[in-house]
Amino acid sequence: MTQVPTTDQIRNAIDSGATGEKVAFPDPAAAPLGTDAEAGGNTPTRAERAMEAQARIEQPPRVPPNGVAIYLAAIAAVGAMIVLMSVIH
Numbered sequence: 760m761t762q763v764p765t766t767d768q769i770r771n772a773i774d775s776g777a778t779g780e781k782v783a784f785p786d787p788a789a790a791p792l793g794t795d796a797e798a799g800g801n802t803p804t805r806a807e808r809a810m811e812a813q814a815r816i817e818q819p820p821r822v823p824p825n826g827v828a829i830y831l832a833a834i835a836a837v838g839a840m841i842v843l844m845s846v847i848h
Contacts, residue, residue: 766793
């Protein structure tokens with residue numbers, strides 16, 4: 760039987776960027792993963808934790824946007840504003 764991660768392990772995997780959901784940085788959430796359920800007296804079951812961990816594994820890693828693409832989009836936006844301003848006046 761495979762090891763089912765704890766909610767802390769799942770949260771740490773997300774915060775470290777291992778799941779591809781975000782960059783490696785601690786999540787400043789007011790109520791981190793599992794906190795609400797635990798506070799309500801309903802700690803996540805083994806099956807729920809396994810399902811959550813599997814969902815994290817199955818997500819394709821997100822690729823952060825390329826810096827050049829962001830730069831070109833910003834230049835295009837500024838150009839569009841200049842064109843609109845010249846048409847309006």
